[in-house]
Amino acid sequence: MKRGFLKNGTRSQKQFGDKPPSPVRAPQSTPSSQSAAIMNTTCVYSTSPCIVRADIRLPESSHFLYLPAGRPADMVFVDTLASVKKIAKWPVWSQPPPVMPSPRPFRVELAPGKGVGMFANRLIKAGELIMMERPVYASRRRRYCAPDQNEANGIFHRAAISGLSGSSRQALMALKNSYGSDYDVVFGILTTNFLPIDITEEPDPDNDFLGCFPTLSRANHDCCPSANYFFSFAPYCGQFWAVRDIPKDAEITISYASLVASRAERQKRLLDIHKFTCTCNTCTLPAQAVQRSDARREEIAEISARSATSAASTGMSKKRVLNAMKYVEEEGLVAASVQMQMYAASFFMHQLDFAEGVRWMKKAKKSMLTVEGEDSYGLKAFKGLDPVLS
Numbered sequence: 584m585k586r587g588f589l590k591n592g593t594r595s596q597k598q599f600g601d602k603p604p605s606p607v608r609a610p611q612s613t614p615s616s617q618s619a620a621i622m623n624t625t626c627v628y629s630t631s632p633c634i635v636r637a638d639i640r641l642p643e644s645s646h647f648l649y650l651p652a653g654r655p656a657d658m659v660f661v662d663t664l665a666s667v668k669k670i671a672k673w674p675v676w677s678q679p680p681p682v683m684p685s686p687r688p689f690r691v692e693l694a695p696g697k698g699v700g701m702f703a704n705r706l707i708k709a710g711e712l713i714m715m716e717r718p719v720y721a722s723r724r725r726r727y728c729a730p731d732q733n734e735a736n737g738i739f740h741r742a743a744i745s746g747l748s749g750s751s752r753q754a755l756m757a758l759k760n761s762y763g764s765d766y767d768v769v770f771g772i773l774t775t776n777f778l779p780i781d782i783t784e785e786p787d788p789d790n791d792f793l794g795c796f797p798t799l800s801r802a803n804h805d806c807c808p809s810a811n812y813f814f815s816f817a818p819y820c821g822q823f824w825a826v827r828d829i830p831k832d833a834e835i836t837i838s839y840a841s842l843v844a845s846r847a848e849r850q851k852r853l854l855d856i857h858k859f860t861c862t863c864n865t866c867t868l869p870a871q872a873v874q875r876s877d878a879r880r881e882e883i884a885e886i887s888a889r890s891a892t893s894a895a896s897t898g899m900s901k902k903r904v905l906n907a908m909k910y911v912e913e914e915g916l917v918a919a920s921v922q923m924q925m926y927a928a929s930f931f932m933h934q935l936d937f938a939e940g941v942r943w944m945k946k947a948k949k950s951m952l953t954v955e956g957e958d959s960y961g962l963k964a965f966k967g968l969d970p971v972l973s
């Protein structure tokens with residue numbers, strides 16, 4: 584998911600939380616005793632915009648930017664000084680976050696065995712925007728902090744959230760912590776709830792950011808999810824889009840890990856990073872059905888991987904492409920279908936079957952709209968092709 588899944592319509596899925604945020608360690612000369620760790624290492628860099636240096640001891644310390652300016656902060660951005668100075672100037676902060684129509688089409692309630700989850704209050708139609716909101720905590724995955732500010736004492740993150748308004752801090756602290764007592768609770772909450780976000784409009788793998796959301800972070804995982812998470816850069820909001828009709832009272836789920844992997848691989852990742860064993864319908868199929876599901880997902884993964892290479896259609900047969908399309912449908916992987924449809928479009932174009940190529944492009948465009956809405960980066964890439972595709 585590089586801001587959602589479909590930048591350029593061809594990027595492979597960037598998954599959130601695929602590895603925990605990793606601190607970049609400062610040189611060992613930094614004091615590392617517990618007493619030094621407890622001391623306040625922050626200092627105010629500027630008040631307007633409100634920027635706080637995380638650690639006066641480190642030349643390259645991370646900085647905390649509190650937004651919006653001049654009001655109790657709804658959000659903290661954690662990054663280098665140069666970066667937060669640029670972010671502070673974005674015009675989006677002068678606009679209030681978009682308000683979702685009331686009543687909301689979902690509720691947050693107990694999801695047995697999972698904590699809480701999001702459930703549909705009414706039929707939610709495929710392609711509907713379920714929820715959008717700004718993160719309360721946004722951070723580059725790799726932050727720069729001293730060895731005495733670690734996952735166990737949470738000093739760094741605690742300092743970052745201390746400048747948030749009471750309500751934003753409470754919303755964050757109310758989120759689930761799946762990380763257990765070896766870790767500080769704030770670190771645990773953040774790591775449990777991170778979703779991928781962006782600081783650039785164009786795809787940029789070097790800028791790897793994570794965000795925590797008061798409501799979106801309540802969605803549970805399913806290996807055949809009913810919603811797609813997309814980060815819309817323009818309003819600076821995370822969004823959930825219904826990828827199929829979601830009946831009243833059904834759970835609204837997203838995917839935390841790559842779905843085009845075998846059950847064993849998915850389960851390992853979910854346990855290692857997200858600390859649960861997935862018991863979704865796909866994971867609990869009878870053994871033979873799991874084998875078939877694995878084979879379908881592995882085939883989709885192989886073709887998705889090819890779609891990123893220039894030799895994408897070399898040695899590929901039409902039968903195999905069309906079979907893969909069927910597999911995506913059989914597995915209910917609506918978000919993954921976009922990449923496959925784009926692959927099919929380019930495959931047929933290479934075969935000089937333009938009618939078939941355009942047909943798959945139209946399908947991909949429609950799917951992009953369903954799973955990412957009008958702000959989809961991939962959709963924008965289609966703009967010049969409108970006369971052909973409409």
Ligand SMILES: C[S@@+](CC[C@H](N)C(=O)[O-])C[C@H]1O[C@@H](n2cnc3c(N)ncnc32)[C@H](O)[C@@H]1O
Pocket residue numbers: 696697698699700758759761775776777800801802803804805857858859860861862863
């Ligand atoms: C981002 S939170 C999701 C909301 C969370 N259930 C809550 O109560 O706030 C992620 C955590 O929810 C739980 N979870 C998510 N999906 C799950 C699933 N399919 N089965 C069991 N637990 C799940 C795990 O504890 C996971 O670490």
